[in-house]
Amino acid sequence: MIEADRIVRSTCPYCGVGCQVNLHVREDRIFKVDAPFDVAPNFGRLCVKGRFGVDFVHHPARLSKPLIRKDFGRTPRQPVGVEGFREATWEEALDLAAERIANIHRQHGPEAFGTFASAKVTNEDNYVFQKFVRGVLGTNNIDHCARLCHAASVTALTIAIGSSAMSNSIAEMKDLEVFIVTGSNTSETHPVISTFLREAVVHNNAKLIVVDPRKIEMTQFAEVWLRQAIGTDVAIFQAMAQVIVAEELYNQEFIDARTEGFKEYAQSILDCTPEWAETVSGVPADDIRKAARLYANAKAAAIYWGMGISQSVHGTDNALSLANLALLCGHLGRPGTGLNPLRGQNNVQGASDSGGLPHVFTAYQPVNDDEVRTRFENYWGVRLNPQPGLTVMEMVDAAARQVIHCYYIMGENPLMSEPDLKHSRHVMENMEFVLAQDIFINESSEFADIILPATSFAEKSGTFTNSDRRVQLIHPAVPAVGEARDDWSILCDLAKRVEGKLGRTTSAGFDYADPAAIWQEMAALTPAFQGIDHPRLERENGVHWPCPSPDHPGSPYLFEDTFPRGKGIFTPLVVTPGAEVPDLEYPYILSTGRVLFHWHGGTMTRRSKLDDIYPEPTVEIHPQDAVAIGLNPGDWVKVRSRRGEIKVRTLITERSPAGMVFIPFHFAEAAANELTHDQRDPKAKIPDYKMCAVQLEPA
Amino acid sequence: MPIQLTIDGKPVSIEDGASLMLAAQQAGVDTPVICYHEATTPNGLCRQCVVEVEGWRVLAPACITSAAEGMVVHTASERVTRARRTILEMLNASMDLSEAPAIQQQMDEYKADRKRFPGAHRRSQPLLDDNPFYVRDYDKCLMCWRCVQACGDDLQFTYALSTGGRGYESHIATFFDAPMTETTCVFCGNCVAVCPTNALVSKTEIFMSRGLDYDAIRREKRKQRRAEKKEFSDD
Numbered sequence: 001m002i003e004a005d006r007i008v009r010s011t012c013p014y015c016g017v018g019c020q021v022n023l024h025v026r027e028d029r030i031f032k033v034d035a036p037f038d039v040a041p042n043f044g045r046l047c048v049k050g051r052f053g054v055d056f057v058h059h060p061a062r063l064s065k066p067l068i069r070k071d072f073g074r075t076p077r078q079p080v081g082v083e084g085f086r087e088a089t090w091e092e093a094l095d096l097a098a099e100r101i102a103n104i105h106r107q108h109g110p111e112a113f114g115t116f117a118s119a120k121v122t123n124e125d126n127y128v129f130q131k132f133v134r135g136v137l138g139t140n141n142i143d144h145c146a147r148l149c150h151a152a153s154v155t156a157l158t159i160a161i162g163s164s165a166m167s168n169s170i171a172e173m174k175d176l177e178v179f180i181v182t183g184s185n186t187s188e189t190h191p192v193i194s195t196f197l198r199e200a201v202v203h204n205n206a207k208l209i210v211v212d213p214r215k216i217e218m219t220q221f222a223e224v225w226l227r228q229a230i231g232t233d234v235a236i237f238q239a240m241a242q243v244i245v246a247e248e249l250y251n252q253e254f255i256d257a258r259t260e261g262f263k264e265y266a267q268s269i270l271d272c273t274p275e276w277a278e279t280v281s282g283v284p285a286d287d288i289r290k291a292a293r294l295y296a297n298a299k300a301a302a303i304y305w306g307m308g309i310s311q312s313v314h315g316t317d318n319a320l321s322l323a324n325l326a327l328l329c330g331h332l333g334r335p336g337t338g339l340n341p342l343r344g345q346n347n348v349q350g351a352s353d354s355g356g357l358p359h360v361f362t363a364y365q366p367v368n369d370d371e372v373r374t375r376f377e378n379y380w381g382v383r384l385n386p387q388p389g390l391t392v393m394e395m396v397d398a399a400a401r402q403v404i405h406c407y408y409i410m411g412e413n414p415l416m417s418e419p420d421l422k423h424s425r426h427v428m429e430n431m432e433f434v435l436a437q438d439i440f441i442n443e444s445s446e447f448a449d450i451i452l453p454a455t456s457f458a459e460k461s462g463t464f465t466n467s468d469r470r471v472q473l474i475h476p477a478v479p480a481v482g483e484a485r486d487d488w489s490i491l492c493d494l495a496k497r498v499e500g501k502l503g504r505t506t507s508a509g510f511d512y513a514d515p516a517a518i519w520q521e522m523a524a525l526t527p528a529f530q531g532i533d534h535p536r537l538e539r540e541n542g543v544h545w546p547c548p549s550p551d552h553p554g555s556p557y558l559f560e561d562t563f564p565r566g567k568g569i570f571t572p573l574v575v576t577p578g579a580e581v582p583d584l585e586y587p588y589i590l591s592t593g594r595v596l597f598h599w600h601g602g603t604m605t606r607r608s609k610l611d612d613i614y615p616e617p618t619v620e621i622h623p624q625d626a627v628a629i630g631l632n633p634g635d636w637v638k639v640r641s642r643r644g645e646i647k648v649r650t651l652i653t654e655r656s657p658a659g660m661v662f663i664p665f666h667f668a669e670a671a672a673n674e675l676t677h678d679q680r681d682p683k684a685k686i687p688d689y690k691m692c693a694v695q696l697e698p699a
Numbered sequence: 700m701p702i703q704l705t706i707d708g709k710p711v712s713i714e715d716g717a718s719l720m721l722a723a724q725q726a727g728v729d730t731p732v733i734c735y736h737e738a739t740t741p742n743g744l745c746r747q748c749v750v751e752v753e754g755w756r757v758l759a760p761a762c763i764t765s766a767a768e769g770m771v772v773h774t775a776s777e778r779v780t781r782a783r784r785t786i787l788e789m790l791n792a793s794m795d796l797s798e799a800p801a802i803q804q805q806m807d808e809y810k811a812d813r814k815r816f817p818g819a820h821r822r823s824q825p826l827l828d829d830n831p832f833y834v835r836d837y838d839k840c841l842m843c844w845r846c847v848q849a850c851g852d853d854l855q856f857t858y859a860l861s862t863g864g865r866g867y868e869s870h871i872a873t874f875f876d877a878p879m880t881e882t883t884c885v886f887c888g889n890c891v892a893v894c895p896t897n898a899l900v901s902k903t904e905i906f907m908s909r910g911l912d913y914d915a916i917r918r919e920k921r922k923q924r925r926a927e928k929k930e931f932s933d934d
Contacts, residue, residue, distance in 0.1 A: 001797075001798040001800075001897055001904075001908055002907050002908050029907075031903050031904050032901055032903065032904050034892045035892070037737050044889075045887070045889055046887060046888065046892070047887045048832065048885060051832075051887065051891070052831075052832040052833075055914040059918070060918070191887065195855055195856055202852055202856055221856075596885060609832065609902075609913075609917050612831035613830065613831050613880070615921070615924065
């Protein structure tokens with residue numbers, strides 16, 4: 001039995017649930033993680049990653065000194081491991097980086113920069129990052145991986161109601177009456193949320209409707225499981241709406257008071273009968289009717305969704321079809337209702353909230369709104385660019401066209417998370433200057449000219465904002481590794497040097513005592529954050545924003561009286577085909593996603609004991625298909641698309657339907673995104689990770 | 700409707716249906732517990748929380764006994780104290796409580812004789828090490844069921860753990876005693892978190908207590924495994 005030297009409260013660094021954790025530390029090592037039973041959102045519950053998977057913090061490959069590429073300045077650059085870099089002092093590395101950035105700025109102007117904020121670092125880090133990008137570089141080319149996960153949900157909810165966050169809280173889940181889970185393998189991607197959803201079913205007799213092509217674990221708790229053909233989500237939800245309209249199960253009072261466009265919408269779905277949907281999706285019409293009645297007749301019903309809805313060429317339409325349902329039945333603005341996109345990363349909500357997006361400052365205040373921009377200009381004392389910037393994949397395009405010459409990547413790994421990696425790699429090879437800031441060398445920083453070592457969540461303070469908009473603190477539990485520094489402090493140092501080299505006479509202001517001071521500035525510029533500060537978060541263990549004043553309790557659920565856009569609007573939709581459909585040459589549909597034991601690009605989990613239980617890349621294949629291809633369990637199999645090829649191990653299971661295979665994207669040695677394509681949703685610019693055509697061949 | 704009762708001479712008013720443990724708390728009395736946990740359903744297994752209710756033949760486990768109108772309850776009578784002390788002495792005689800500081804503290808408090816039952820048969824079970832995250836050292840298991848409840852209907856709804864065997868042979872088990880990796884277990888460790896005796900303990904912790912660095916050892920193994928396959932290198 002080990003006695004802890006100290007027990008430090010923090011927030012789990014993995015997913016968007018934002019579990020509160022206690023880090024037990026002995027001799028500067030985290031040897032145990034548990035959770036307080038009386039604190040939201042997780043009330044003592046954790047999953048395998050949070051409880052056992054933070055050993056990456058102590059991995060010897062953690063970056064401890066600034067690194068400069070040995071063949072600095074040579075293009076095209078090759079990816080190199082640690083042996084391709086030399087150690088440098090902070091002085092040298094930051095000066096060299098500032099020099100290059102200033103040169104590129106002088107030569108090509110502000111639009112030559114493409115920058116990646118991070119859903120893994122704190123709100124305070126992201127705030128300073130966007131301040132540097134906007135206030136010093138003068139561009140709005142800032143985006144992060146939220147673009148690759150929930151961009152379609154954000155776009156759809158902005159159209160339908162004018163806001164993009166999860167509308168209800170995790171704490172309400174156990175009291176649900178009826179709820180839909182769609183495109184979310186909740187028990188693997190948001191494990192702790194899934195326990196509260198299951199609790200609602202087991203203890204509250206809630207009725208769960210699962211809409212998912214895969215036989216995920218949540219189907220075991222479902223009253224109805226609609227197993228639609230992949231990519232036919234809109235048909236299912238339109239048909240549910242049709243049933244609700246035809247049987248007059250809608251909420252007339254809500255529609256009259258709080259929505260517009262009902263008549264046109266009702267007209268548009270006249271032909272979308274369950275029988276029609278059955279021909280499109282393969283789901284029995286009666287099951288669709290049953291689901292529609294369950295949802296519509298409930299006093300309160302909520303919808304939860306994940307990447308299966310948003311990561312599609314018609315992702316925005318998918319999410320809009322859900323919004324239509326909620327508006328139809330008035331299942332918004334009350335406890336136990338809502339439109340709830342489950343956010344992936346620990347701070348993906350926060351990275352967006354703190355301005356890590358190309359068109360908005362903090363809390364979605366538009367950069368092209370003069371009043372907003374003037375407020376920021378006055379506070380920072382610099383002129384700001386009113387032109388919205390480029391999204392992640394648009395930055396790749398711009399780099400390919402040699403418009404963008406410099407990437408600044410903070411705590412992201414685009415060369416694992418972007419689709420069609422071959423293309424993204426090619427772009428990276430020819431970049432003029434790549435600056436990375438991270439805790440490990442990853443597949444992207446292998447292309448960097450300079451890598452700046454940052455502290456991990458366990459070594460710094462600040463805030464993460466979880467999926468239900470709860471702002472929560474992290475605290476330093478162990479000392480920084482080597483010379484690693486906090487992201488905000490690196491950014492401030494770099495920003496001042498760049499300002500100096502550009503000959504700026506006024507600074508946008510990069511002198512902060514600590515992250516609490518950064519939050520103060522962010523709150524001063526952001527009405528929705530004004531009631532929150534670090535001491536309050538410490539006292540109350542987290543506050544849900546919007547929270548406009550210190551006496552405001554925070555907002556666990558939104559839209560009680562009105563929507564941000566005033567009235568909610570119905571959007572008529574048309575069912576459109578998938579981006580790449582199987583053919584004779586590439587006969588299988590590939591869908592990608594996550595497994596319980598790994599996290600995204602694997603930078604953390606593959607350096608943890610989590611890798612011991614799931615050490616190899618796999619492909620989920622239906623038994624029928626395995627027989628047809630000639631595969632036995634555990635066989636290596638080559639999976640090929642029009643973009644690339646990888647080798648993975650066969651996992652024979654009925655989880656995915658025949659004709660569809662599933663590959664997790666965590667494994668660098670067999671990166672699923674070598675296969676995926678870069679077809680994007682026209683409105684949200686999100687790539688389709690869930691549907692591309694592949695062929696399989698025994699390896 | 701609130702009801703009135705008396706605890707250790709103090710009048711207490713509490714919601715009908717509340718447990719005696721809650722009522723005692725209101726009277727400022729902390730009830731000692733072993734199997735009870737705030738996050739799991741109380742089931743009165745260990746009987747350490749017993750109190751004396753006037754007019755009752757047997758002692759009442761406070762965690763599962765509802766307070767009733769007019770009850771007169773004694774939480775520190777000689778009978779209660781003796782029962783609690785004996786429970787501790789019997790437990791201590793039959794299992795390894797060395798890593799249960801809260802129970803050790805109770806033994807001191809109740810002046811339990813740690814050698815009262817020298818000839819007792821100790822339940823001995825092998826330490827089970829079948830996954831990368833935690834071990835199950837059932838020599839330390841006192842059958843409080845918290846882990847089973849945490850895995851099931853109280854926290855996780857995964858149902859990988861249950862009880863196996865009968866009577867003296869009963870023990871915490873998986874279906875057909877399969878290794879954890881072959882059960883529905885998702886290794887959330889919520890069972891580890893509620894274990895009162897360190898029978899369930901994370902590997903990092905148990906290795907550290909033996910002067911070893913589990914994470915570093917596993918890291919080396921991974922490195923070898925990957926080197927053999929010329930795969931992903933984590934330096």
